[in-house]
Amino acid sequence: MSEPSDEQAAMQHYLVCGSDDCQKNGQFYCNSCHRPLCEQCRDEHKKSPNTKNHEIVLYRHRKHQLPVEVCQDHPTRNKDMFCRECSMPLCSKCSTMKEHKGHAFDDLEDIYADKYALWQGEFSKIQKYFLPTTQDLKTDIEEDAKKIKKIMESIRTSMKAEAESLKTLVDKVTSENIEYTHTMEKSLLKMLKSQETTYDDYITYLGKMSDEFQEYLSTTNQKLLFKSNTLKIQTIPETTKPVPPVFTAGQFNKNDITKLLGRVNVPNTKKENRKIQPMEAESMHMISTEKQSEQSKEKSDMKQTLSLSSSVTKVREYSVPGIDSTCHVSVDKSGRLWVSDNKGNLVQIDLQGNQLQKIQTSNFLTTGFHTATQGGDLIYTDNEKKVIYRITSDKTITEFIKTEDWEPLSVHSSCISGDILVGMTYFEEAKVSRYSKTGKEIQKIQRDNKGQELYSFPIYITGSISGDICTSDWNKEAVVVVNKSGQHRFSYRGQGSKFLPWGICTDVLGHILVCDYVSESVHLLDQDGRFLFIILSTQQGIKSPCGVCVNDENNLYVGQFTKTVTVYKYLR
Template identity: 50%
Template structure:
């Protein structure tokens, strides 16, 4: 009996009648498993000479039978490469598919099945277990945070109680001093009271004696006796007590807090969690630096390819040309032209919403992490917001400058606005302003060492490392500034003339920018440090690309200044 693979989940029997051996082989022409001996017998038959017999695990997967809707008697067995739709043989002969290239749908289906089967083990054996390990680590971190914070609370209470004891001791000592001062003052007053009392007794005695002299019968005796006592002793001198005063301590809450301990929060940037590498991973064709180098090994397996595959094409109704695109969800996109029309469409090209805005053919709209639309009115210097669940459009931010480009961060909800202001007949100024997701001003990015960073910031986006990337058609360069608002680098293209327009970044940190140089436009891809990686060129060529955006699956959406067609490409290896 043929050997059975160790990883087999069940025994596949030979499809030949009365043969009970292991079906290690498979005939793609007959859709039948067979053992090696039956394979040899099978191929000896003249009618089977051209049959494709392969290892069972490499077999073509039989396509499910599906009837054509237009021709119910025909099976769907072809794939139109241009239209990316399944067809029957009768559909393929119609004029709408003239000169189109077709693929065997069964082969295409089988190749995709093999791709899926190759992906499943990595999901089950690597991605899910690794993610669960991360989840366990996060839970452990949560418990550690709780323990640390509870210990910190206890220390704060102990510190405060000790402070209270010191305050109580100081209060007791002050009260004792008050008692001593009071006792001393009362003793002095008691002594003065005794002196005055003795003086009053003396006066009363003198008063009686004088009265007795006046009542005496002999005048001579009165004169003789009284002459000795005519002088009255002076009133004794006494002093007023000087009472003490108390000056209350005047302490602010901050001064009291300074006497206690301090909570120190480490401002160091959190370290990325380590993710074990997928064993089948290979490194990228180009080494990346800085923060991008810290991305997971799984992400780094993908790199941009010079050739791209078009996976979808759709026509946007209501606009003539496509100057800017904003991904709403995986199934919706906002698109605008240079005439003030802003349209939401699904991936089948059905219009869902339409808004009339001011005329500007730049990146003036964006979609927030909550799927709310935000767009700028350059003429009235107002930024409007349209909530996903509401039809009304309401003013969100008012400015003194002209808002010409806008981007909503999906990291923290912050809103970046490229602005311009005319300062004279031929002079203007430009900057990028960051607002919170609630519309409050945070800060501006304006100059670097007294040098203006921007001239015409027509398109703006944010990279995974926090860099703000601006496509500036006035300076003819891509200006990149870090989170600290410091200029990192400027990219000036690969040709003598560089006309940057639409710009976006993907989940790997690539910066993707349109170079709309007349009919020879390209799409440039650079890394997080401004190093050129590649030009993207599709099989049918890229002409006058003006707008780009990437969804969360790294599908690249490209709009053109010459039509209302969006092409969707796969561009990563």
Template identity: 60%
Template sequence: MALSESQIPSDAQHYLVCATEDCKRNCQFYCNDCHQPMCEQCRDGHQKYKKTQNHEVVPYKLRKRQLPVEKCKIHPTKEIDLLCGECQIPICSKCTGTKEHRGHWFTNLEMVFAEKVSIYNKEIANIRSYFEPTSQDLKKEIAGDVTEIKKVMESIRTSMKAEAESVKKLVDTLTSDNIEQVHKLEQSLLQTLNGQNQQIDDYINSLNDLVKTFYGYLSPSNIEQLTFALKSENLVIRPIPETSKPVPPIFTVGQYSQEDVAKLLGKITVPNTKPENRKIKPMETASTQLKPTGKQRKQDREKSDVKQTLCMSSSVTKVRKYTVPGVDGVFHISLGKSDRLWVSDVYGNLVQTDLQGNQLQKIQTNGGSDGYHTVTQDGGLIYTDRENKVINKITPDNTITEFIKTGNWEPLSIHSSHINGDILVGMKTDEEGKVTRYNKTGTEIQNIQRDNKGQPLYKYPHYITENINGDVCVSDIDKHAVLVVDKSGQHRFSYTGQRSRLDPFGICTDVLGHILVCDEISEKAHLLNRDGQFLSLLLTPQQGVDYPYSVCVDGENNLWVGEWDTNTVTVYKYLQ
């Protein structure tokens, strides 16, 4: 049985059969006059038949939709088949002569309906091809954000509990010390009072002895005793010994408020940043993505092929070499825009040069063998000041300003994210280290300090970078490890070297998610994949590098290398 018109959706994918009696073939055409679907053979017969040879037969997708058959309420013998253009209501042919529609213009209702059908089909196609898929993409993005927020919040809860436990231990320690001090003071005061008590006891005993002597003189038994009695004026009662009242210590109750305790425990803050609207791809872009042209498909394929075929080269090839004036070694490199690079040595010399080796700027800092400077997205430079516990900013017009204060933490390393412009800072106190994330304006938005068990992650995070998946990668010289957490702060893995201990220095990542870290012990660079698996050693003496301490990768996938004992920067090609 053929489907009725109302049962056939515009984007139907079912098998539609010819409506001709006893014909079960696939429907491909439609007669707009008969409003009947038909197959190719029935169409040919339909056009040859004398009564229907002038009918309009079109491909099924171009058919005119059949109007619902309805009688006019004013003229029950007539069907509604016209549209009054001025009143915009359906009428029958007889209604055109009534006074309500006299002088109005009219249109064939079927034609109007066909035009609307065409418009609605386009809208349905737009909904199916753009609005609905784009909305589904937003739902996936929101679901990802839900997962991410849950991770971040769980990390915050874990950090809060660990911080509270740390403060509790500190309180217990201080309380124990104070009680011990009270015990010692008590013993000292009691010892003094016991001495005074003994002194009074001795004095009372001497008085009793004196009383006995006087009683003996009252009734002398012989001349000798009488002689002593006559001389009794020589016996003198000693004055009562002087003693002093003890001065007990005073316990001063701690002066603190809920806010003071909150400072010790830390607090959660909501950044005063306006949430960014989710990006909705333009309809034109979406259409292009859904139905790419042959040229676009070729370009996309070429781009994909480049990334898929990009891999480790069988050899490391030297591309060029630069001499940096004003430094004694290259402990850290920051690549800037317009062929500019910043280099620092262990003595705090921070120098900017062009690629011809011309010194453009030199700053004396208190930085040393740390990755303490980075180029921001706007082309400026920011660097840490450990002594003053601040981060300074050098704008493109060479003005130096104080950008961020780090409180009681010494800022060691810094990295400006290539993903979103966030600023990652490795810091330390005498007890432990942490990584703090700031946004572009310098507002603190995240602290990464402890692992999933509440234990400190870092001790001396002196080089820091970010991988293409958002992982934060840190060289910690005191932990002898590369420590990697995801963007929510959850610890992913620690790399501690191969056969010997690792002393990690400069660290960077590349377009494939590789992690490259310089090792002072092996005097080579270790190449890891994004999950911390060791792949190979790079920058060996055979490749012309003796003491690699700093590394970075540029936009052309070239590896820039600095050594601690020379003022040269060498560029290598290691991917192909």
């Protein structure tokens, strides 16, 4: 069976020590024996004369064991050497043969371990960078397609509206022109009717004149003819012919209509390449194998140099405007504070205590509902809307995660993996969900190995340097701690008869710091839940501590049931 990867190993309950009859957590590894060791067995291993020179490292920094391959020329031996000149693996007996005389040899296991780490790193890059980045680009393309469809539909709607507007104008102008022809026709016909009446009157006149001439010409009246003056006939009245109107057709073509209605053009701008996040941006996509080693070394070095101070020193104090109490504190990478009260008010202040922005949420009586991310953003929940939002440095607020029917109460962004931990409830149920940096749910934690509910009302949540998930559960009156795979490790129930945990955080040494509402103090626990001492109480001048946070400089920020956030030094 193949050896589990580092991530698969981390998801197990724990690695069992390889020593006989030892069932403790094998967090170390002997590269010589190729077996995990617990801390006690490691110390014994170093003391033993037979194994004191063995190389022992943290399990995640182990050398991977060379697969067994029998030498074809010497079946009783395994290939465990590598000939540089011939570039081939061979067994120790092959190295003594004359064809390899004078050649330089390397330990095949070292070469295998290096190659394994190299290919493991490349595989990790695919899983943690190339694949997520490509999927993000594909999602970006899908969003662009939706956007293009929406824009084109809007353009078509505008085109139809323009056409309808032009049609209305055409109909109006045509109607007015037709009405004008009726008016012109009526005027011309009236004129012609008048002329017709003129000629009717003249015809009547001519009739009378004809009768009069006939009378003069009759034989009975010849005497009258000679006696009368000659009758004169009136001239024919003159009339004018009407000038008929002429219709002049409009002079236009398709281009004229296009100008009237407009046209669709692609802007003459340079196409913008899609932004591919560089591989070095671990906060966005991956933490490389080399970076993990550096971080582990830095944290290991820090553990060696840091220790608990004999006293707690007050560093500074902030008075936060716009809120009634400082129930929860998040410090972003620039050192600015996000502070919230129990009425849903969320305020950001700068290093001088000036308010930068204020957000009203519906998180009434919900306290640990925001967290700063590796990249400098802030994530906060809104339990009424059942949505988790993200605020970027330019103050843009976007919808990040929908929790469906579950009400998100508390949230924490891991400074190591970037994963998002969310404590939430649904009627009488409660759970913790883990989301990736992109908002995809990757883990649900709700019950222990016996099927019992782990949580009831997780109002604060945090993660430890070892990957443990620590929650303050108000209803269970306990700090509930599970490991990375969701297995219950322990529950801390305080030191007195009554314990109500509030704000919770961890530090680089693995300590757990939790506020107790009853004793108005901050308890300090080790990473296994053992109570060490009360680090802060009312004797240090704090009033009902309810929110705690440790920043990158190992300063402890304490929020209280006042408008004050106090900063302390407790490590040296």
